[in-house]
Amino acid sequence: MGIPLSPRPARVIDLETRRRRQQARxxxxxxxxxxxxxxxxxxxxxxxxxxxxxxxxxxxxxxxxxxxxxxxxxxxxxxxxxxxxxxxxxxxxxxxxxxxxxxxxxxxxxxxxxxxxxxxxxYEETREPSLIQQLPETQGTHALCMDDSGDPWQLKQVFGWRLYSDGGIEALLADEQRVDSTPILPGDDCLYPGHSRHRVVYFFQRQIANRIRREDPATLEALALMVMPPDTES
Known part of the structure; x- marks a missing residue:
């Protein structure tokens, strides 16, 4: 007569932990x-x-x-x-x-x-994301910044980029009220990470930003479609 085998305990796979590890890598x-x-x-x-x-x-x-x-x-x-x-x-x-x-x-x-x-x-691991690197902006990239619904959008020049310990990257924008010297360089007190103040930040190359400033009709029409809230689309 055979000896009954005890069932093997089921392995519990923590998919969320595995997903976080893959994202971290x-x-x-x-x-x-x-x-x-x-x-x-x-x-x-x-x-x-x-x-x-x-x-x-x-x-x-x-x-x-x-x-x-x-x-x-x-x-x-x-x-x-x-x-x-x-x-x-x-x-x-x-x-x-x-x-x-x-x-x-x-x-x-x-x-x-x-x-x-x-x-x-x-770099040492920290509980909160910390700044590990800062790059200057070399291409004239601009950011279209939007805040609460109904507020006018702002077109701002990007002056640099910050890499944080969690892998996040933020664009550096200038608070015009705090500019006390020019040219503006990464590290100046007037600079702030874009998403620290703005709900949405879209990036544009310099030539597109110049078309927006010149109020090129085709560019403004495409911009309006891009930033239109979903519930207002026909």
Missing amino acids: RRLVRLAPELDGLEMVYHLPQEDDAYFGMPLLAWGLREDGEVVGLVPWMERLTPCHLLDDPEHGHFVGYRDPETEELFEAPPDHKVVELHQAAAYFE
Whole structure:
């Protein structure tokens, strides 16, 4: 007669804890500015054979060791490979406009730079997010800032970017009432993180910001559609 086997205890899988760990490994731990004019290439589905280039602002090292290109896109500084939107575009790769070379992976010299910098600058884990790095803005990026419903939006120049220990990145904007010297530089007392004061922050390249300032009709129409509250759409 066989010996009855006791049932094995069921393993409890904490999916939320696993998800948080995976997110933590994807968080950015170091930034390096892109100073050689390399671009992100993306494709718009509605443009069959059209590809577009956008200057890279920086490269970022994630905790899992992967290096990603970063561009100001919509509401945040976005890893290029995450651009996969049927309306706004799909990431294709990177491009050197001087040689017209297309490549899929970040260049080796940026990978080495970021890994070396991360090894040199070690930061202690803190309960609250702390500032670990600050970059100047080099492309003339602007932010469209919106507060409570009904308040007028503001178009403000971005003066820098802050990386925090939780992987979050904030754009630095200027409080015009506190500017006491020019040019404005990262570290000046007049600067503040965009989301500390504004409910929504959208990023635009310099040429689009200039069209908004000139009140270009087509640009303002597209802007109105973008910022229109969902319950007011027809």
